[in-house]
Amino acid sequence: MTRQDATPLLEVRDVAKSFSAVAAVRGCSFPLYPGEVHALVGENGAGKSTIVKMLAGVHQPDTGTLLVSGEEAAFAGPADAKAAGIAVIYQEPTLFPDLSVAENIAMGRQPRGRFGAIDRGRVRREAAELFSRLGVRIDPERPARGLSIADQQIVEIAKAIGGSASVLIMDEPTAALSAVEVERLFAVVRTLRDEGAAVLFISHRFEEITELCERVTIMRDGAHVSTDLVRDLTVDEMVRRMVGRDLDALFPKQDVEPGAVVLEVEDLSREGVFRDVSFTVRAGEIVALAGLVGSGRSEVVQAVFGVDGRDSGAVRVNGKRVRPGDPRSAMAAGMALVPEDRRQQGLVMDLSIQRNVTLPRAGALARLGLLGGGGERREAGRWTERLRTRYGRLTDPVGTLSGGNQQKVVLAKWLSTSPRVLIVDEPTRGIDVGTKAEVHRLMSTLAAEGVAVLMVSSELPEVLGMADRVLVMREGRIAADIPRPRATEESIMFAAMGQEANT
Amino acid sequence: MSGSENRLRGSFTRLASWDGAVILVAVVALVVAAAAVDGFGTSNNVTFMVLDLLPIALLALPMTLIIVTGEIDLSVASTLGLTSAVMGSLWNSGMAIETIIPLCVLLGAVLGAVNGVFVTVFRLPSLAVTIGTLALFRGLALVVLGESAVADFPVVFTTWVTGTVADTAIPNVLLPLLLLAAVFTVVLHATPVGRAVFAAGAGEQAARFSGVRVDRLKFWLFVASGAVAGLAGVLWTLRYSSARADNGLGLELAVVAAVLLGGVSIFGGRGTMPGVLAGVLLLATLQNALRLEDVTNEALNIVTGALLIVSVLLPNISRSVRTAAQRRRLRRTPIPQPATPPAP
Incomplete structure (x- = not known):
């Protein structure tokens, strides 16, 4: 052949x-x-x-x-x-949904008849010939829509x-x-x-x-x-x-004895997106959510945090139920989400660094309902400094920073809320190697301080380097729950692609 | 870098910004008009000018917040008209004016809530919704009062609205206006609500991801807009001592013009309350001065329309010039790139 x-x-x-x-x-x-x-x-x-x-x-x-x-x-x-x-x-x-199948096939090279008009008969015949050559039965006359x-x-x-x-x-x-x-x-x-x-x-x-x-x-x-x-x-x-590649030393994972269960997700479902997703994250634990792009990982964490709704299931933090579809309720329970799409979801690009950092905590920073007097500036300065963010002025639009520094601003924003559950979605996508290591160190430190960390990541080295436990998602379900000693690139890839691990 | 240097640079950029320029132009226009236009500086005219700008200024306050969130409320003038019509009808029915006034403000709030529900629950664009209610509320006003007018409101109230503080030229109504302006300024610029307004307008998704309840915020802004329009309807009715269905017809144009002139971006996310107040003042000064110069109402409309276009056009042009310059600079410096290539 x-x-x-x-x-x-x-x-x-x-x-x-x-x-x-x-x-x-x-x-x-x-x-x-x-x-x-x-x-x-x-x-x-x-x-x-x-x-x-x-x-x-x-x-x-x-x-x-x-x-x-x-x-x-x-x-x-x-x-x-x-x-x-x-x-x-x-x-x-x-x-083109409103054109017929035959017209779509002829698009850009329509046969011309008399007076330069499109020869519709030939368009239809050619489409029918192509379909019979391919051995399929599609009506060339029907619209592409549907x-x-x-x-x-x-x-x-x-x-x-x-x-x-x-x-x-x-x-x-x-x-x-x-x-x-x-x-x-x-x-x-x-x-x-x-x-x-x-x-x-x-x-x-x-x-x-x-x-x-x-x-x-x-x-x-x-x-x-x-x-x-x-x-x-x-x-x-x-x-x-x-x-097959080497795990490098980019992952300063500290060994932490996991504490009590902080985040509980039970039978979370959303029609056509994910089904019966259940897992827990303990204090001090870093749990990775791995899987192929499109397996529903981001959708799950967004539903857990409440920016998206859910059809059924429950989310609990320290045993207390979090209201569905309400990020405020999740934040009050001590949850924070560093989202995947920094430009659309993580930051308001036109607003200043300071306003972005203090946005989730504006209410808490206000005195007698009023903001001003430098409270926001001090708070933003403190957290950006702690994360060693490089910027000109706190009043500069956050969009002027580099990707890595933008990510630090997003992290600063959520760390300032002192979360008990930190969810990070692709925390190091699109940032340089040095900043990556800093972000990893930060996650490790937070876990050591007793924060429950849930990390969505498509980078296997990151997953293997950071996670105590790996949840692998496939087609909207949790396909495997792999503890750190058994987590390898092979076992994760097999689970993500729906193959049994036989190595 | 020291904090004082930061603040200094901050105030420089503010001066160089659009709303800074509008404040300057408004002051210059006032001075020029006082010097050059006969009768502009008289105490009578000052009182009139304030009375004229009152409804525009009132409606511009919540409108600013709404436009900064990226929405718009074009139904304000019709809400004013419907409130006025209901006020007349209730007065005819013999209700006490002390009851009617709060009822009218409440009615305005309810009308605003109608807009809010359509925008936040049914997720319709506010432009379409409020064009609809613009026609709907005005139509209802005609149903309530028809072509007739109600004029016999209690003199105590009508003279208070047109009167001045003691022997000064300061109209009584300036006090509630200043109070409301102060409240809205503080809300927009120094409260968590104001922070949420800017965030929702500049990046709605990121605002939601930060825990801002964007829909709830927008709903209450429409309610506030309606309530203020209701109050404006009451004051309008008392000022002219005339409740009519066509009161305030077409006023939304002037309100939107003043807000945009004040430097608020029609695309949301940018704007300041001082800028908007200067925009209102500039518009009122121009209209008043031109009227004193016997310019016709049609010509005044042309001025308002032209200002609206200019105020949308100019900041856009200056911004695109600035970003073009920025891009040229960026092209010469390496752009930070994602460490991973786009996922297949």
Whole structure:
């Protein structure tokens, strides 16, 4: 089935791409042969999306080359990539909902009839032909609105091959599909493969890779790890290659004897987002909430804190119930949430550093209901200093600070409330290594002082380095509760992807 | 860096800001008008000018807070009209004026609560809601009182509203206005509520994540706006000794113009109460001076409209010039980047 002797339809050769000082991809090479489905795997942040964007012509590689049918090619923009026969199918299809399926497929290259008008008959016929070629039954006349995600992706595929694409790149196409829909999509992909197209397939699900793909390229931290035939690798080996890196000394975890249960979450559910989530966090304990992006971790902590509602379940702090959908009640109980999205949720970017730090405590800082007289300034100064935040003036808009210092302001803001439960969502995303270590040290110190810490993190080294216990979420449920001695990158990844740990 | 240096720089930026400029322009306009316009400085005219600016100033107080949170209340003038109509109708029915006045303020609060419910419970945009209630409340006013007018309010009340403190030129109504202005200024600039108002306007999501009950806040601001509009309706009725359904017709334009002129951002999150009060004063000075110069009412509307456009346009232009300059500076310095590439 594989044709190693053939010239690759598309070859990535030693490609590197940096964004400012950050290397997103360094030295990655792999060939896409005609008649082959090629898997690209790696953890979140391994550089897969950057590769996709370079192939789509959205980004240009800093160094290295792309070869189309053996010829060197440079894509100045998405139009060039399209002209070279490369089509990208994204996880969320981008069809025009009010146009018919056939019109969507013909979009941008509508056949013209007499007087330059669009030849509607041909549009319909071509769509019908494409569908019969792919072996699917979708009515070309119906509007795109209301199609399932899987059918929308099939329409996107039809659109791509209708535009005579020979290389199809599918970025996590199955993430939102049910098992039946996945089979349907795979049948279409196999048809294309047998017609001689090259498919690059990105997925987090190993069973899909072993079922569909001939070859697999593994990436880690932007670097190319290996490219092998899938049949030569075990799933265990793939996981090991994806995560295999050294834990560095960035995690100054102190050993704390956990105290009484502080935070209790019981059977928390929200329709279509998460179900029956129960866990506890003890005083002095750092519990990590791990899992893939989209597994519902942020949604859970936001519901626990009350910025989002919940359908059922209870949240208790020190045995006292916290009212649902009311952050004030959570704050009064001693809860604090450092949210994932710093710019939208963590800070009011146009307000000053001082106002941001004191916002949750404005009521407590007021004397006789009035603010002023420097109380806010002193409070903000004290906490920003304790966190060694670098800034010009406390009255500067917080948006003028660097990412790391912004995160320190968010932490200062919540530490000033003296929380008993500190929830941090991706506490070190997008900040430099030095500040990361500071944030980790701070979390460790707080835990040692008896604060119950719940940490959502996508970075496995952070999870392993900091957590006493790891809760792994998969598809809206808690899939595993792994104590520190048994927590490894493998055991967490297996739980996150729905595989049994057998190493 | 020392604290005094901080404060000094702070006051410099304040002077250079839009509301600082408006305060300056308002003072200059007052001085120029007093010197150049015949009859502007007379005690009679000062009294009239204060009476004229009273409803605009009153309505501008809660309007400032509402616009800073990123909402708007265009129904204030119609609330004033409906209150006036109800006041006339109740007076006709023989109710005591001492009962009617608090009832009218309460009615205004209820009308404001209607706006608040639509905005915070049904999550409709306040612009659409209050355009709707602008028409609705005015229509109800016509239902209550029709085309007729009620004029025979007790003289004690009407003369108090138009009268002055002892022998001075200071109108009696200036006192409650100053009191309310002080209250709203303190609330906006020196209380937790004021902090929440700015936070909600500048970043609603972040405000919610910080425990600000944004919906509750907005609801009560609309209630306050309605109550103040009710009070303005009472004072308007007593001033002209005439309860009519069309009292205060079109006044919301002047109120919004004054607030924006005072440096409040129509997009929310920015503004100061002193700036707004200067905006009201500037608008009133211009209108009064032009009227003394026999400029027609139509021309006055043109002035109000033009000021509204200018006050929205100028701060935007100056801000975009400033951010453009900032960006140019940033391009020359390295931008801090996320340590991790975007997740696939």
